[in-house]
Amino acid sequence: MRKSIVIGVDVGGTFTDILSLDEVLGEVHVEKVPSTKGDQSSGFLSGIMAATNHDLSSVSTIIHGTTVATNALLERKGAKAGIITTEGFRDVLEMRRRDRPTTWGLWGQFTPVIERKCRLEVPERTLADGTVVKEIAAASIEAAAKDLIDQGCESVCLFFINGYANKNNETKAAKILRQVWPNDYVSVATEILPEIREFERCSTASLNAYLQPVVANYLARLEDRIAKENSDSEILIVQSNGGIMSVDAAKAFPVRTALSGPAAGVVAARQIANAAGFLNVITCDMGGTSFDVSLVADGQNILTAQASIDFGMVIRTPMIEMSTIGAGGGSIAHIDETGLLEIGPDSAGSDPGPVCYGFGNDRPTVTDANLVLGRIDARKPIGNKLTALDRDAAVMAIKKHIATPLGMRVEDAAEAIVKVANSKMAGAIRLISIERGHDPKLFVAMPFGGGGALHAGALMQDIGLAAAIVPRYPGVTSALGCVMSDLRHDEVRTLNVMLNSLDDDHLHKLIAEMTSSAEGIIQQSNAKIESI
Template sequence: MTYRLGVDAGGTFTDFVLADSKGSIHLFKATSTPEDGTRAIAEGFAQISEKLGIPMSDILGQTDLCVNGTTVGLNALIQHKGVKTGLICTAGHEDSLEIRLGHKEEGYRYDDAYPPARILVDRHLRVPVRERVLADGSVRTPLNEQDVREACEVFRREGVRAVAVSFLWSVANDQHERRAAQIVREMLPEAYVSVGIEVFPQMREYTRTSTAVVNAYLGPVLNTYVTRIDKFFQDNGTRVPVRYFQSNGGMASRGVMVSRAVNAINSGPASAPMAGRHVAQPLGFENFITVDMGGTSFDITLTHQGKTNVTKDNDFLRYRIGTPMIQVETLGAGGGSIGWIDSMGVLNVGPQSAGATPGPACYKRGGTLPTVTDANVALGYLNPESLLGGRLPIDAAASRGAIAMHVAEKLGITVEKAAYGIFSIVNNNMVNGIRRVSIERGYDPRDFALIGAGGATALHITALAREIGIRTVLVPKLASGLCAFGQILSDVKYNYMAAMPMRLDERADLARVEQRFIELERDGAAALNSEGISRDRIAFKRSIDMRYVGQVHECSVDIGDIAVGTVTIESIKAAFHRLHRQLFTYDEPDSLIEIVNIETTVLGKTDLLSPAQLPKGDQASEAIRTRRPMIFGADAAAISTAVYDGTRLGAGDVIDGPSVIEEPTTTIVVQPGWQARLDSTGCYVISAQE
């Protein structure tokens, strides 16, 4: 027997998915411990060992893939708890981080009261260095090494723990940047060094500098975390290196994760599309939207025709990050999101969250404010006595009390109506997020299935689907740990990039483009070989950033593994025209195109899991555990509703709404007018009825 283990450390819960070579999959949850992630992992290990009756050291000794997804980088950026960072930059460019290309986030462009972003490097720690490389790679001003040494002295006096190095046009000639980094490493051997040309070797000086700074700011934080996690796993008997999940939707080694800490920022939700594909494809769906509602946030990804969008040049938490990331729309809408009344007497929900500590009022951990979870308890959807299969006792009276004190009494309404108001508002917030990833990007959500992930999603998912017009909902039994499941399905994935400015006219040197692709792929294959991945398990995917001459922004065109040359260039151009038309509703076939950057994604392929099949069900009504009053409308009228024990349902069982299905780690609300059928793959297919 061999195993795969995925661990996804979220803001409220840490999820564990253990798959064995016979196709069995086990899901466990532990309360997250942000101050020390190993405590939550230890609790999860205890649950695994108890259920399987095997010491955890034996399980880890037979585990051939161990993946960890973490919110450590994300939380450090949100809370501004990175390390003290310095920046060495080309003289005259010390303020590019604050100028931000004159950019103001969407929705605040004309708001003169909107505060500026908090800059991660203090002004006196952005040290200019005299040097200048021109766009053609020629050196106009040689590197003044004394300036670099003086910068290091400043950083030593100020207690700087991380240094970012980013020079103008280093993508055309990286000698100055690499020499400066060498001096920093010699003079400050304890400092973490982030080099722009290594972290994001593509055009755009501001994006490269910002990415290098974020990487430096988070690097020591990630280093401390992965060092502790690695030691913990080794002490508990693991025989394979722990891999870490990245924002690009793939796994990375410890060394890569530390040197590319910026890639850990959106680690958790980036694995949802891979798990979604595993769930949707056997059921015939190539178009799907995954929604993941945890305790703190609501994450949305869209997959069209089996492909999930990957973006670069993202403004994430107001910081420009150039490296590739799975396109995730994140909202402050989770089970712990707090309902509150503003100065105008209007009910709001989130983005403030009770998180894991103190948590919702019903958790009995000191929380006193009403949350979305408390509203679901008051509406009758959640078991009023305990959650997580009985491991988490709850206090339904505390939920009602918190809603009464902070919402119902202030609005002069009943607790039930206040609870439904909280439920409806958070649903509206989530629907708006779904619209942003679908309608606002040219997709009709009615052409997609909606896949539920996260422990709280299934309480809301049929209401969300009804609101946005989606008629099919998929909720796997593993929904609450779907991201952890996606991690053990994913490949090792590294992105190798290079600037390649070139107009595609009669003078274009296509052979140079192809040669650079070959060099990147050679580097990527060597990196994977060094991690023990054989050549027959390595694959490459190429893309080219292209634009019409004169445009400011480019489109990333996937070209698969085709060679770039005179034979293929016309098909590459045609692909660019099609993509431009899809994104911007028009194209210009007669306009000259230019290449800006190229990129190779290097994949170390992971074997597919052998799926287990559920036994056929007998009679769904036999699985009814109880009935309790529930509220499904704004009139707050209670309906006696059947509650099913999901562990007693089998393949083919059909359940009509309104009803609730209680699985050990999630609760599925089937709204009136919907019907759920349990598929043999272990997924509930919930459909709107005519």
Template structure:
């Protein structure tokens, strides 16, 4: 590994290892960097859904023990999780109450007065996470400028606290009308409720995301309260389990924007972790793709339950402020991840109309696919992989877990009988359905973002990403696939290398020309102070700190705004600067600007990034010119309705410059890569596997 230049304080503080962990529904993945040698070690253990931290602790013991090390030598521990996300998707969060200003009790029910599907007259609006009976109105009021219209009184807060106490809730969140303009009134309500409601978690919307748009701000606040008790208990259990196995380092969690934050902050503000696991995977994919010289990618993380898709442009993950968390909008900046209910554990079935469906139900880790031999009897994607010959039943997870072909065939038999085909053909039908589910969901998402998939490289990861990659690429018309060195643990790698990152916002809603430059700069200075205060409070070693400013702007009368990057020095920010930046961005996007037209500033934004020490992927030894790798064996696979004789290679035996044609199988501890007929695989200097389509 090339010599890194680190500040003296960082070098002295660094211990032997850096650890990243990603807890999924089926497996818990670990990536460990040995700082001394630059070697990256990976490991997978089955997840423990009843207590996710137990799998993490067991994985730490096994991995560090395998290397002859000590968990106390781990100087950095970053953890990605889907705990909060799964709680929202499965509707198993805390019992929550919501406090609103008088007259706003129907805030969550009214939402944006839109159905999920406006063309379906029978569709219904998703149920709120907080029933109307647990929404309490408080007689307080601010106007749009933050001036107090109706002040808080002791009598009003007493009645509110009594009503909340009678509900026996675990968490309370406060979202008051126009609180974004002046958060002090909302903060006062929270302080009073915390004193009166002992043992109940109380949070406020302006502490989480103080943006105008009452419903969206309210949803952020409710989601935070909904998962806060669960996340608090989980973080405490993780700390205890990690300490039990000897780990002493401070714990950090990945967050939805691709950065990390301390576990203490995550327990208080868990809404920032809802896309924690998927975001870490995109960070890892961008890191590996840049190392391989690929800058524009479509990433696809196929795990046990779902396939999470994202975009990388210019080597940087694409961000969004209109992501969805289940049935609810998420306005906070997050890595733009789109989830499809198709994973290795997705269950195949027939619906009431006799149509075969795959997912979104998953066999999970317990009992898991039928092939695991743990009691599962329903056919899954993994069973189909096994029957088609993609997986070696004796070498799954490097031989640590044996698969049972006969059980997979037994599970698929009812499908085959109903389809009128043999069992291998039924297995292919399951894989074709999974491919169709992914591509039909992917194409609209890519089209909406102006992306032609044929111009991008597919980066598959997760336990099943590389196994399914050729099927998906062919369906999307993509000609290149980049398989990372360790696809099955890439989310853990992303967690390990992610920087500290946080976003801050201030709603402005003023014309550019109507506010003195000094007032504008003062607002940006306040955002900067808030951001730097957060970073100092995280107490993490960083190599450098950067601040990025932006503003949401639009021409007067427009309904939507653009987020426009601004100079990173507050002294440069003024009305003329904002107008020039906006018109340049508008002209780039729409072809022409409208000079002289009134410009409005909707929000001011700041993002702080504390860059952690990085590392370089080790380069592989080079193969002799013109040499081909020696197969470790051969086996029959079924692909495209035809049986093929495929060569089998061991990933660890491949050298830089090696190349071979499909059909072929590449096996490694954490995944299996299927190189389809018509594709050629080549190994680059950092061990990434590039599959290139050579025939239509």
């Protein structure tokens, strides 16, 4: 039988979105099922079964945008991990780059994902020019590994100072460590990020170690469930850079899936806009708790070299640049101490969700305001979770919390909520464009997510955006993006020399090394390489 179907799966906080594409017939089928908390693979399977009439035999590929890594980081539910590092530097992860979470107020706190007693030092040292001044001894690695295993560590990060300049000591140590460590969960800093900047490298590798057991177990369960349906379809995972990778690569580098879900949506938005003839796009993903903005310039997604998932939780790996503000459909409208109307940062999220969901929240949200204004149809809520929205409850909430205190009519108060939310969104767009040196007036908006399109008109007017393009399936854009993503692998190296003293031969050798390393990873999934 011909395998002609490609399936994109995006697992979000509320819904799991499925988009199946028959590449031969050109048919598209869309499905939305409730996400299953605890084990996302269960909702995942029921979704793809529903989308294929319970027959996976013609499915060639399943491409998955996942939030398992994101959630494990935000909820601090990674594995117990350890670090083995250079003598004198066990605290790099905890010292960060000497910062604090907020400009005003000195009440910051930071708990590193790997606790101090699981951060062990071994004698070894390489200088910035690559000179090894102290060789690593096998015995010290074995002793440190034993200590960490005895402490109950499930995964381990190996990180040596100046490893980017010469990885010999770290590679030797890695070989020994892999021999004695009881599982595959060994994250080696220079394998993950061979770049200068010790905190960023150590943090990225540590988070990889922290995520590895969680993500690898999830993906193994997923493979199991698919295999049990007698399917041999290939599973691919969306990376934070918008490209996709094999399940094995995702198990080895789970840190690269930290923004997997949102990245897929931005990829789809870019491709839809480009297909419609627009190369400069601002993508606006409005979900339950947040409004995510990303920029496409000259047909390309803007990538950022690093991002913080939370204070001090730095991941340095190429990622689609996104700016997030707390103005989603579930963001709560309130009157602040001085009598000003404010939106967020508190959010009712998707659970309990807006007042109109009827799950117990009584503070008005942006979605409630849109409902009261008749901009959302109370009889036709999206997804299969609800049959109707409670408009009366939304009216009551806006009346009690906003209209009465401000002396306004309920409809005016609802309009005011939408206006202030629009203004916040417009601010986020202006800042992400100006910071990159782009004039927002040369861009079109591409709203997606549950509520994005509701605000597109106001955003165009406020910012002077050229146009807005609303995709055919705004609610499943991320699932669509999964299907549209290319296989991709980024390699980075630091070469710390002045241009005039650059050694050509050395540079060529380095590029050849990077090329073969990237080829190896891509070929794991039998794909054809388009460009390097």
